[in-house]
Amino acid sequence: MIIQITNRKDVSEEICECCDSWMAHWENNYGEDTENCSVNFCKNKAEVGAHVGIVDDEFEDIYIIPLCKSHNSSEDIMMVEDRLIPAYELDDCDIAPED
Numbered sequence: 575m576i577i578q579i580t581n582r583k584d585v586s587e588e589i590c591e592c593c594d595s596w597m598a599h600w601e602n603n604y605g606e607d608t609e610n611c612s613v614n615f616c617k618n619k620a621e622v623g624a625h626v627g628i629v630d631d632e633f634e635d636i637y638i639i640p641l642c643k644s645h646n647s648s649e650d651i652m653m654v655e656d657r658l659i660p661a662y663e664l665d666d667c668d669i670a671p672e673d
């Protein structure tokens with residue numbers, strides 16, 4: 575499914591205790607390694623676990639999704655594959671980061 579998202583910069587950068595980066599948080603919870611940016615037709619490598627919100631989400635929840643650097647700094651509405659992981663309050667986010 576394709577959904578519309580926007581970057582959310584109005585969020586705490588504080589990382590969850592179990593993951594050493596937001597990209598790791600996404601990978602641990604999605605169960606796959608990150609490869610490409612999630613934006614439709616973007617062929618760039620994903621480099622950032624970006625904080626995003628879904629357009630018209632009345633709850634304004636914050637999610638993490640892998641994006642390339644240029645899409646991570648975009649202020650436009652972006653069409654992405656729905657592989658959002660909630661940023662906070664995950665019960666099963668207890669995988670220790672690898673050293």
Ligand SMILES: [Zn+2]
Pocket residue numbers: 590591592593598599602667
């Ligand atoms: Zn985590």
Ligand SMILES: [Zn+2]
Pocket residue numbers: 611612613616617618641642643644645
């Ligand atoms: Zn991209």
